[in-house]
Amino acid sequence: xxxxxxxxxxxxxxxxxxxxxxxxxxxxxxxxxxNKSKAECLRLCQKYYQVILASKNHIFLVAETNGKxxxxxxxxIGHRPPVYRTVEAGFLSMIYIIPEMQRKxxxxxxxxxxxxxxxRRKIRHVELIVDKKNRPALELYRKCGYQDxxxxxxxxx
Ligand SMILES: CC(C)(COP(=O)(O)OP(=O)(O)OC[C@H]1O[C@@H](n2cnc3c(N)ncnc32)[C@H](O)[C@@H]1OP(=O)(O)O)[C@@H](O)C(=O)NCCC(=O)NCCS
Numbered sequence: 001x002x003x004x005x006x007x008x009x010x011x012x013x014x015x016x017x018x019x020x021x022x023x024x025x026x027x028x029x030x031x032x033x034x035n036k037s038k039a040e041c042l043r044l045c046q047k048y049y050q051v052i053l054a055s056k057n058h059i060f061l062v063a064e065t066n067g068k069x070x071x072x073x074x075x076x077i078g079h080r081p082p083v084y085r086t087v088e089a090g091f092l093s094m095i096y097i098i099p100e101m102q103r104k105x106x107x108x109x110x111x112x113x114x115x116x117x118x119x120r121r122k123i124r125h126v127e128l129i130v131d132k133k134n135r136p137a138l139e140l141y142r143k144c145g146y147q148d149x150x151x152x153x154x155x156x157x
Contacts, residue, residue, distance in 0.1 A: 001106060003113045006060040006072065008053050013069050014062070015045045021072075021096035028131040031156065059117050063097065063106045071097035073110040077123060090118040092128035095137070102136070111144045 006014060019042060025033040035041050052058045052074065063071040073095040080087050092114060097106045118126060129152060130137045 002064045003109055006062045011049045015042050017072055018045050028133045061113050070101040071106050073114050075114045086125050088123055090123040090126040107140050
């Protein structure tokens with residue numbers, strides 16, 4: 001398996017993978033993860049990915065097996081208020097491995113590759129948000145050394 005940066009020409013496939021990724025989430029919270037129509041989502045995602053792939057603050061890596069994209073990870077560098085010693089922080093925004101390739105170490109390799117890229121950019125702190133019902137993801141992050149730090153709360157008005 002090869003881990004490498006995503007290319008602009010791959011956006012159509014990346015958008016398909018994103019759709020598969022996000023359709024895994026409604027069971028965790030059917031209200032919060034409710035979508036627009038598939039066609040509208042794919043159109044918007046396509047535009048979004050064009051911006052992301054051109055952005056210096058985003059890192060978009062893919063896992064490829066036999067010439068086929070089987071997963072992706074997206075990370076972002078954010079800026080905290082200058083009062084902190086750590087002003088730049090990495091954020092792991094999304095990770096997805098197609099079902100038939102799951103549980104073979106691909107997710108771990110993508111997390112490690114993203115961390116390597118953050119380190120190369122002198123980022124020393126990575127965060128992410130995960131649905132607390134998403135056991136596979138929670139287990140993956142814990143195995144990669146991530147620890148619980150805050151609790152995200154929400155209220156529907
Ligand atoms: C989460 C996800 C990326 C994991 O990818 P993966 O390639 O299967 O992960 P790995 O094979 O590297 O697994 C690493 C560890 O994570 C844990 N893990 C992965 N899948 C698991 C599952 N279904 N149940 C329990 N633990 C799991 C295990 O500890 C595993 O180590 P092990 O196989 O030696 O026991 C994948 O399940 C996925 O794409 N899920 C849908 C999208 C998603 O929820 N993304 C996260 C959003 S925050």
